[in-house]
Amino acid sequence: MKGFVMFAWLKxxxxxxxxxxxxxxxxxxxxxxxxxxxLDKPFTEMRCVVVDVETTGxxxxxxxxxxxxxxxVVNGKIALGDSFYIVLQQKAASDKGNILIHGxxxxxxxxxxxxxxxxxxxxxxLGKDPLVAFHVTFDETMIKRALREYLxxxxxxxxxxxxxxxxxxxxxxxxxxxxxxxxIGQSNIRIDARHNALADALATAQLLQVAYAQAMQKxxxxxxxxxxxxxSQRWVNSVS
Numbered sequence: 001m002k003g004f005v006m007f008a009w010l011k012x013x014x015x016x017x018x019x020x021x022x023x024x025x026x027x028x029x030x031x032x033x034x035x036x037x038x039l040d041k042p043f044t045e046m047r048c049v050v051v052d053v054e055t056t057g058x059x060x061x062x063x064x065x066x067x068x069x070x071x072x073v074v075n076g077k078i079a080l081g082d083s084f085y086i087v088l089q090q091k092a093a094s095d096k097g098n099i100l101i102h103g104x105x106x107x108x109x110x111x112x113x114x115x116x117x118x119x120x121x122x123x124x125x126l127g128k129d130p131l132v133a134f135h136v137t138f139d140e141t142m143i144k145r146a147l148r149e150y151l152x153x154x155x156x157x158x159x160x161x162x163x164x165x166x167x168x169x170x171x172x173x174x175x176x177x178x179x180x181x182x183x184i185g186q187s188n189i190r191i192d193a194r195h196n197a198l199a200d201a202l203a204t205a206q207l208l209q210v211a212y213a214q215a216m217q218k219x220x221x222x223x224x225x226x227x228x229x230x231x232s233q234r235w236v237n238s239v240s
Contacts, residue, residue, distance in 0.1 A: 027124065051070045052200040054196070065115075069197030071198070088115045094109065132159070136159045162207055
């Protein structure tokens, strides 16, 4: 069984590229042609996209991407009209226990948007703007796997991980607060539907605003400086 899982994982990364329609190729090429924004300007003068995903489980090699929720933060403010949510069509719906977590039922999963089209829509929403998440590794890996499998895209994109930025900005709380819920509670952020991709993305976007405010108090004003802070905190975690 383990060998089959490894084979499926390797095939998704190194197998033949998927065949896209002419319309899909046009959408893909349009995204590829977009300019890459600079990260060395104030985060109050740029757009970034906060993202969260729901999946069939927590296995990075085996489980599948079910939904993507994303909220844009533009010039430091959450743009509620600039949000994104989509459910990818599944060949088979996930089990009942998994559905109880994210609330995306059998019918909704089976009737979702074809994965290639769903991912092209996500890329169109994202543009080339930087991505933000809490515990980036999971979201990034699941999105990269899906983009590789359905679009043949080796997705290389800047991500900012608030799971390291927030401790970096608040050293006294670093050992006490580990999870997103810890920081949401600390920041008095309200979230009505935990484990819904769009609701979680909105809560994380509010946490990003908190990070922006705290960073500016420390004379940190650029996205590139937040990336430097993240790297420093990763090093602190590795030696502590």
